[in-house]
Amino acid sequence: MIRVELKGGVIKEYERGTTALEVAKSLGAGLYKAACACKIGGKVFDLRTPLQEDCALEILTFEEAGGKHAFWHTSSHILAQAVKRLYPAAKLAIGPAIDNGFYYDIDCDTSFSQEILEKIEAEMKAIVKESLEITRFELPADEALKLVNEQGEIYKAELIAEHAGKGELISFYKQGDFVDLCAGPHLPDTGRVKAVKLTASTGAYWRGDSKNKMLQRIYGISFTKQADLDAHLAALEEAKKRDHNKLGRELGYFTTSELVGQGLPILLPKGARVMQILQRFVEDEEQKRGWELTKTPYMGKSDIYKISGHWDHYRDGMFVLEHGDEETEEVLALRPMTCPFQYQAYLTKSRSYRDLPIRYNETSTLFRNEASGEMHGLIRVRQFTLSEGHLMCTPEQVEGEFRGCLDIAIYMLKTLGLYEDVSYRFSQWDPEDKEKYIGTKEQWDTAQSVMGKILDHLGIDYKIGVGEAAFYGPKLDIQIKNVHGKEDTLITIQIDMMLAEKFGMEYVDADGSKKNPYIIHRSSIGCYERTLALLIEKYAGAFPLWLAPEQVRVVPIADRHQEYAREVRRELESFGFRATVDDRSEKLGYKLREAQLERIPYMLVVGDKEAEEGTVSVRKRSVGDVGTQKVPAFISDKLADVTTKLID
């Protein structure tokens, strides 16, 4: 007998070799029916795992992450089984659970149109109804290979071939007549996937490599009951309404034009105003923290990019202004980054260790010729404005300066109300990738260990991204998810030990020797276009007062109140408020409705009473009518909110 510690510290005894599923069954029919996977000693396992010794066991249901993962993984197997039933010639690649559901990559001549997805979904429901038992078995690599070859599963064979010769057993899962190579864990049977929806069919390269064949990827989501699926789909619809690419256009923040081109958004007055507010905020804050503003050219000769290495790495992604022969004539290119231009500022004189750190910031407009399929709203564009900076310092200073760079980024994010939504990624090089990265293994090990030490010192919780580093150094990326759950980099701080040497940047140290400074590349608020996009989504267009392009709208009730309304507006403007008067001969309700739809933070209703008393009737966007105030009282209240950058 073995002793199994269950949830809440309860200890029960079982026969050695009892499976987790049998334990769940012994604990109650409800738990048995809900069981998806288990945790043994804190690690997630399949429910079929026999318990061989005393252990702590937790049965995971759909409510826990591990259980959800198994549930969605099984859903993907059901998807694959349905596809194989309908299209026996289809070849299966991989089909994992993801953060929000599951997918399966499939090689099939038939294109999975909407109608076909519906057919597959119907077949999945049939498989669920059949409530097939799911069993696990293991084979040595050579027998496993034989099995998948018999099935004609060439992609599975490729996966197994990688494990051949290591002596490990390859696991399979079987449900009905469908067998799939898989590490698991999986549900006990297919009958538990009560509600399923296939959400999309897209393309995806085999093994994530664009040199490989493009397969078809079917995405889906599933739940234990239909009501949860319905709620999930409704939430997705709600999220779509916040999408900056839709809302930002509707509210008049930006537009695009076919005549101008892809990835070249036109910021309309509202968008341009918010961007100006953000820029002033960033530049002022950076000045307070010892950053010096530069203004460098939007283009430069190819020579400068050849030294930095960008010409080799990113020439295709640069807008090169070609006039003639590259060999004999000057070739200019629009700048894709500001680094080497700010280095020229550093190089204007010889530097002493006493001069360091030198911190240069710039609100820099950059140009990158992104691939046509990459462009998206304000998130990924071909011309953008970065709050960019480069900091030159000694090795002793690098930790403190890095912390300073991080501090300002965190301060920005907190002020904007985005901080709670971000996560950190420590982006490292991939030693296997000989093409992308410059420098030696020693240089990389040093730079990464410096950054790793700093991050650990600061107690930052990060994920490691192998192969995500810049070609010249490791990065701390501050990641954020958009309204659809897609993650992007908002802010990045990089340590660079390579480019100073390439550009001959030196300083004279205390002992008289010449050394290359460390360079930190960093952004404090990221790219303004992208930040604006995320703010639109975060606030669903209802910006905090300090950021709102129009802060106050004065709404006269009848035409005879227009003069007083304009007086109120002039008073507001004299205190720096962005205010307008809606002087159209419309009914009050009509004008308020429009102001609400435009997300104006405050509407000031003025009629006979207000004009008489020198007051305004305050309507707050988020609340409604909040009563009457004297004009100076309203102004001082809201001035305080603007000064503190209140997020309301």
Next chain:
RNA sequence: GCUGAUGUGGCUCAAUGGCAGAGCAGCUCAUUCGUAAUGAGCAGGUUGUCGGUUCGAUUCCGACCAUCAGCUCCA
């Protein structure tokens, strides 16, 4: 760049191998109104662009442009 989808007035959406229609927005007039839509009238489109098939194309076909989802990429 790749896979797939989409493109009809400013917006949301109809319709059709044979004169393209509605609501909202806009404009005009009337209404002067107290916290999310006053009424009436008017105007607005070479159906993304170019080419092909056809007696006739917005509809069918092709190329391109743009937009969307995803992949790849992101200095």
